[in-house]
Each structure stands twice: as C-alpha cells, then as structure tokens.
Amino acid sequence: MKKILTKVITDKIRSAYINSCVIADRDLIALLQKAMKTETNKRARNVLKLILENCRIAKIKKRPICQDTGMAVVFVEIGQQVVITGGDLEAAIHQGIGLACREGYLRASVVEPLSRKNTGHNAPAVIYTKVVPGNSLKMTVIPKGFGSENMGQVKMLKPGAGTEAIIEFVTESVKKAGANPCPPLIIGVGIGGTLDKAAILAKEALFGIGKSSKDEILIRTLEQRLLLAVNKLNIGPAGLGGKNTALKVKVKTYPTHIAGLPVAVNIGCWCHRAKTVII
Amino acid sequence: MKKVSVQRSEKNSIKITLPLKESDLCKLKAGEEVLLTGVVYTARDAAQQRMAKKLPLNIKGAAIYHTGPSPSKPGEVIGSCGPTTSARMDDYTPVLLKKGLKAVIGKGRLGDTARKAFKKHQAIYFLAPGGCGALLADKVKSMTLVAYKDLGCEAIYKLKIDDFPVIVGIDAKGRSVYR
Numbered sequence: 001m002k003k004i005l006t007k008v009i010t011d012k013i014r015s016a017y018i019n020s021c022v023i024a025d026r027d028l029i030a031l032l033q034k035a036m037k038t039e040t041n042k043r044a045r046n047v048l049k050l051i052l053e054n055c056r057i058a059k060i061k062k063r064p065i066c067q068d069t070g071m072a073v074v075f076v077e078i079g080q081q082v083v084i085t086g087g088d089l090e091a092a093i094h095q096g097i098g099l100a101c102r103e104g105y106l107r108a109s110v111v112e113p114l115s116r117k118n119t120g121h122n123a124p125a126v127i128y129t130k131v132v133p134g135n136s137l138k139m140t141v142i143p144k145g146f147g148s149e150n151m152g153q154v155k156m157l158k159p160g161a162g163t164e165a166i167i168e169f170v171t172e173s174v175k176k177a178g179a180n181p182c183p184p185l186i187i188g189v190g191i192g193g194t195l196d197k198a199a200i201l202a203k204e205a206l207f208g209i210g211k212s213s214k215d216e217i218l219i220r221t222l223e224q225r226l227l228l229a230v231n232k233l234n235i236g237p238a239g240l241g242g243k244n245t246a247l248k249v250k251v252k253t254y255p256t257h258i259a260g261l262p263v264a265v266n267i268g269c270w271c272h273r274a275k276t277v278i279i
Numbered sequence: 280m281k282k283v284s285v286q287r288s289e290k291n292s293i294k295i296t297l298p299l300k301e302s303d304l305c306k307l308k309a310g311e312e313v314l315l316t317g318v319v320y321t322a323r324d325a326a327q328q329r330m331a332k333k334l335p336l337n338i339k340g341a342a343i344y345h346t347g348p349s350p351s352k353p354g355e356v357i358g359s360c361g362p363t364t365s366a367r368m369d370d371y372t373p374v375l376l377k378k379g380l381k382a383v384i385g386k387g388r389l390g391d392t393a394r395k396a397f398k399k400h401q402a403i404y405f406l407a408p409g410g411c412g413a414l415l416a417d418k419v420k421s422m423t424l425v426a427y428k429d430l431g432c433e434a435i436y437k438l439k440i441d442d443f444p445v446i447v448g449i450d451a452k453g454r455s456v457y458r
C-alpha cells in the first residue's frame with residue numbers, strides 16, 4: 001500500500017499545467033521541424049518559422065505559447081494499492097489548476113455554461129479517473145484550447161461502414177475545420193465503444209504524440225492512411241496551403257456493439273500540449 | 280509604385296500604419312505579408328455581442344483585433360496575445376464594418392456574408408499567426424483598458440503595436456487568401 005497526500009497531487013498538477021503551457025514538448029518541436037523540412041509552400045514555411053520562433057520566445061520569457069491556455073483535461077490512473085489521504089482527489093486537482101492559473105499567469109477561460117460567468121481561476125478541470133493495477137498515481141494534463149476543441153466531431157457509423165467510411169469522416173471533419181484549429185494539427189481518433197467512449201478515446205489518443213501506437217498493425221496502417229488523406233487536403237500551416245495539414249494522427253480503439261461503429265475526432269492545434277506526471 | 284506609405288521592409292513585408300489610410304486600403308492584396316504599426320482595439324465574443332448593440336468607443340476608421348490575452352506578468356506589457364477564431368464573430372463583423380470599422384485582425388476563414396462585407400464597406404481582414412501569442416506579445420508596446428472591465432480577458436483594450444506580422448486575408452475587393 002502506498003499513501004499519497006492530496007497536497008502533493010495539487011503541487012504536481014500546478015507545475016505540470018504551467019510547464020505544459022509554457023514549454024513546447026520536445027516531440028512536438030521535432031514534428032514541427034520535420035514539417036519545416038518537407039514543406040514546399042513558401043507561405044507555409046514562413047508560418048512554421050514563426051511557430052518555432054514563438055516556441056523559443058515562450059520558453060525564454062516563460063510566457064504561454066498560446067494565450068488560450070485551455071480548459072484543463074486531466075486523465076488520472078490510480079493504482080489499486082494507492083491510498084489518497086489529506087482530502088478529496090478531485091478538489092486537489094482543481095486546486096492545482098487554480099494555483100497554476102494564478103502563479104503561471106495563465107488565462108482564466110472557464111465559465112459557467114449558461115450564465116457565462118467566469119469561474120476566475122480556470123478550474124474546474126475535466127477529470128477522467130481509471131483504477132489500474134499497481135502502486136503509483138499517473139496524471140496527464142492536457143490544456144485544451146477551444147479553437148481546436150470546437151472543431152471536434154462524433155459520428156455513429158453503420159457497423160459495416162469499414163475503414164473507408166472512417167477515413168472519409170475524419171477527412172471531412174478536418175476539411176470543415178479548415179484554418180480555424182491552427183494547423184498543422186495533431187488529430188486524435190477514437191473508434192468503438194459507445195458515443196461517449198469514442199469521444200474519450202479520441203482525447204486520450206492526443207497524448208504521447210512522440211510514441212507510435214504499439215497496438216496491432218491494423219491501427220498503425222489506419223493512422224498512416226489517415227495522415228496521408230488529411231495531408232492531401234492542402235489546408236497547410238495556418239490554412240494557407242501546403243503539405244502539412246497534420247503533424248500526427250493517432251487512433252485508439254475499444255470493442256463496440258454488433259449494431260454500431262462510433263467514431264470521434266478530437267482535433268489538437270499545432271500547439272498541442274500534454275504533460276504526464278507519475279507519483 | 281506611387282505612394283510613399285507603402286514601403287518594402289528587408290523581410291519583404293509591407294509596412295503599414297494604423298488607422299489604415301485610404302491609399303493603403305486600395306493597395307493591399309489578399310496574400311500579402313504586412314507589418315502593422317499603430318493602434319488596435321481588442322474585442323472578441325462577449326465584447327462584440329455588446330458592441331453590436333451599443334458602441335463604447337468610436338470605431339470609425341479603427342482596427343479591431345480578435346484576441347483575449349493571457350494576464351501580463353509583472354514588468355511586461357501584455358501576456359500571450361495571439362488571434363482567436365474570427366468566424367465566431369461573423370454575425371457582428373458586418374455590423375461593425377457598417378459603423379465605420381476599417382480593419383479586423385484575427386485568424387481563419389470567414390463566412391461569405393462577412394467576407395463580402397469587407398468589399399462593401401472597403402475594409403481589410405488581416406490574419407495574425409495562430410498560436411503565436413508569445414511572439415506577438417513582443418510586438419505590443421502598450422495596453423490600456425477601454426471598456427467592459429468585467430469581461431476580464433475579453434474586455435476591450437487599446438493596444439499600440441509595432442511591426443506586428445500579419446497576412447492580408449481579405450482585401451477591399453473582397454478577394455480572400457483562402458481558396
């Protein structure tokens with residue numbers, strides 16, 4: 001059994017949230033540099049140059065990479081042998097987000113949905129909790145900007161629709177989004193489960209962009225086909241044309257019902273942020 | 280090249296001052312890279328909703344920037360301040376252009392009605408680089424609150440910008456950079 005204090009959780013969330021907003025992930029920078037090498041469209045290259053320069057300035061000046069420091073989405077994996085003491089787990093996470101907002105000069109973008117009243121501290125976060133074997137606590141924080149989040153889609157395809165229909169749906173979603181979500185994009189695709197499960201899978205697909213899917217060849221092939229299809233759209237960086245509409249497409253699947261094929265697309269902007277901490 | 284107000288900088292961008300001059304309005308073409316210097320007013324979703332009903336400032340000839348900056352750190356002029364998706368303001372843009380607005384800075388494609396309004400009212404839509412708020416913050420020299428303090432980051436601020444990099448998204452002939 002392992003005891004974890006809620007104040008440690010709050011502190012880890014605080015620093016992870018600030019760092020993810022200010023320091024661009026190494027894997028993301030590598031993908032952007034690769035795009036810079038392959039891009040032939042002059043205007044697109046200029047945009048990529050500005051993007052990389054922006055990341056450099058953000059890191060040096062400790063300024064958010066993008067002013068939209070998102071709504072925080074936190075995925076928590078709690079080991080079965082972990083005991084959380086000192087308070088409420090969810091409250092500890094919300095508190096960490098609030099502290100990050102104040103101390104890191106992040107934007108408070110969270111409002112009550114109907115009154116549109118700002119909560120003032122960017123909390124609450126959207127939290128997904130999973131209980132897993134083991135004695136550690138793993139938390140992934142995604143500051144999700146809404147320029148890209150607004151462009152997400154879910155569709156309940158017919159069970160026999162197959163890969164072609166999935167590719168068509170994803171491509172159409174990206175095409176419809178155009179320049180709005182700040183391409184080049186990181187695209188998460190969730191396939192299977194139920195309506196809600198597919199959407200969560202699509203969000204989960206957005207972390208660990210440096211790693212390739214270890215799963216079966218079927219998923220890897222689909223990811224490659226999706227990336228090719230999306231990059232043929234010629235939306236390009238900032239939507240000004242070019243080969244690099246997406247930097248990465250990641251797919252996550254879950255078994256589904258004989259009567260359905262739920263598919264969700266969650267779009268991440270070029271400034272996709274995610275940070276994982278393990279206690 | 281006839282007019283003096285248009286000059287090529289070493290980076291091949293045209294330098295333009297705000298508020299826009301009549302001569303610049305005619306000259307700028309969709310797709311051109313421009314460095315903007317002068318005054319802009321920030322206004323996005325919540326502020327524009329109010330502005331469409333009653334204007335808290337004179338926008339004749341003015342430029343509006345679709346942004347909601349992150350908070351300024353001590354000793355800094357502004358926080359991160361990149362553009363937000365302008366299509367969300369499509370209902371308000373033609374109203375504001377009709378009231379004399381001459382330039383909009385934002386990001387993304389606009390709907391057809393909004394695009395045509397730029398031609399009808401002889402105004403320009405500039406695209407700022409999305410997600411580049413840290414870099415753009417360096418181009419802002421001052422920031423003062425103008426109206427709607429209660430809206431926080433969505434309040435209207437007057438910004439003095441200097442060599443702020445943009446691309447002409449829609450020109451006064453209604454031509455768009457997006458195909």
